[in-house]
Amino acid sequence: MVNCEPLSAYRQLDKAQLVGCWAHVRRKFFEATPKKTDKTSLGAKGLAYCDRLFSLENDWADLSTEERLHKRQTELAPLMDEFFNWCRNQAVLPGSKLGTAMEYSLKYETTFRTVLSDGDLVLSNxxxxxxxxxxxxxxxxxxxxxxxxxxxxxxxxxxxxxxxxxxxxxxxxxxxxxxxxxxxxxxxxxxxxxxxxxxxxxxxxxxxx
Incomplete structure (x- = not known):
């Protein structure tokens, strides 16, 4: 089980729209990936998904809010769909670092997708x-x-x-x-x-x- 409840204090605010931090997702997959491993390991694949998300965002840094929102909805959204479906289809040991990374990602999937609704939001806090x-x-x-x-x-x-x-x-x-x-x-x-x-x-x- 995931031990921490992200943004727990803000969940008490009626008008707060929660935005999940993808840097936290990446960090969990990074911690679940042994230093000496190849790119075919599950941890490395999860890490690669996160890196692709951040790479796209970096490419759109100079776009207007409207243009960035369009890019997110047409390119980032499908990549997120692929990532979350990938997490759902993996058989991993619950409680392991890799299991925790995937469970964390899926448990707060809705908040991690919030960034797709506004071009001014950011992937990382x-x-x-x-x-x-x-x-x-x-x-x-x-x-x-x-x-x-x-x-x-x-x-x-x-x-x-x-x-x-x-x-x-x-x-x-x-x-x-x-x-x-x-x-x-x-x-x-x-x-x-x-x-x-x-x-x-x-x-x-x-x-x-």
């Missing part, structure tokens, strides 16, 4: 996990968050910082700009007022690089 390291590595510094509101505030601030970095901003300049200008707004209740301060807003991009 490695980037998001790396962004979380700021929080994880400084966890002892967050002990002041002794309440839900404190933890929520910390999460919001760190989310802003990491999003700013992803959009090429100087994080310190961006936070300084927010602290200097937001308090001077007549109201923060209007959506358009807050949107003007988001990291990708044209004005922010000009002043916070």
């Amino acid at each position: 490695n980037m998001a996990e790396r962004a979380m390291k700021t929080l994880v590595m400084g966890r002892k510094n967050w002990l002041f968050s002794q309440s839900f509101e404190g933890a929520k505030s910390t999460a919001i601030i760190l989310s802003l910082l990491e999003t700013a970095k992803r959009h090429g901003l100087d994080a310190e300049k961006y936070m300084t700009y927010l602290l200097e200008h937001l308090p001077n707004e007549e109201t923060l209740a209007k959506k358009e007022v807050l949107e003007a301060y988001l990291p990708w807003a044209e004005n922010i991009q000009e002043k916070c690089k």
Whole structure:
């Protein structure tokens, strides 16, 4: 049996659409493949399926959202069908590394297929996990968050910082700009007022690089 429940916390959110991470699928097949083995082994075949998926995605990196979605539906979807059918047709020892890799893939098949519904989604959440390291590595510094509101505030601030970095901003300049200008707004209740301060807003991009 698979010991972990991926995205378990997010399953409590009514409006969350879960997206499975194919890097986790690949990792399980990698761990199930002995270093000294040929390409005909089941582990190596599972690994090859994952590599083909990522190779296609890499080829489509510069496409528009619409073009990437079309490619996924016409090329990625059939490859996923082939992979999951292959997993279903294998006779492997339950509880073995290979058995765990296949069971994990099939158990969460629906979430691994979610990426086929939107061209902006990604096959791997490695980037998001790396962004979380700021929080994880400084966890002892967050002990002041002794309440839900404190933890929520910390999460919001760190989310802003990491999003700013992803959009090429100087994080310190961006936070300084927010602290200097937001308090001077007549109201923060209007959506358009807050949107003007988001990291990708044209004005922010000009002043916070």
